Amino acid sequence: MSSNCSCSCGEAPKFVFSCSGAADVGEIADRAARVVSREGAIKMFCLAGIGGRVSGIVKSTEAAALVVAVDGCPLNCARKTLEQAGITDVKHVQLHELGLKKGESPATEERIEQTAQAIRSLLG
């Protein structure tokens, strides 16, 4: 690579995928992923693109240095969606395990920050 290269060659990205489900915990997962994405250390990427097998999104994810799935509930839809696309090396944040139960956890700033911190802890 040339010394003055300013492109993204050799810079494998880090991606976070949120289940973004309909329940309160899905909202928390989504908003926490957006919080850490805006901070810049990891980029939120489109889980629907994985489910839809959009080739650029799947191949970009395969090439990622780190993949984090954030699931609101024990159904683990985000992680399963990634696995079914062949992406199995996934770090996982599960809100139920953080004590946030589906249907009983309105999306407060405190819970979003708690989840964001769990994502940050995986960044190394």
Added chain:
Amino acid sequence: MKIQVFGPGCAKCTQTEKVVREALAESGVQADVVKITDFQEIASFGVFSTPAVAVDGEVKLVGAVPTKNDVLGWLK
């Protein structure tokens, strides 16, 4: 057939285009090779690391230089 090579133009991107053209010449397949250097256009394919290669719009590889055999396989 259209082969899109994604990358702003560094050494790996240039090498990727070279490998693609060599594979095309070896295979005898007729295809247009298009270089895409604009990051917004690259991102519109869902590609977030370069170099990358797409064949007829389907992304085949991201973040690495393909081998000639890779490309030959995509041309079949």
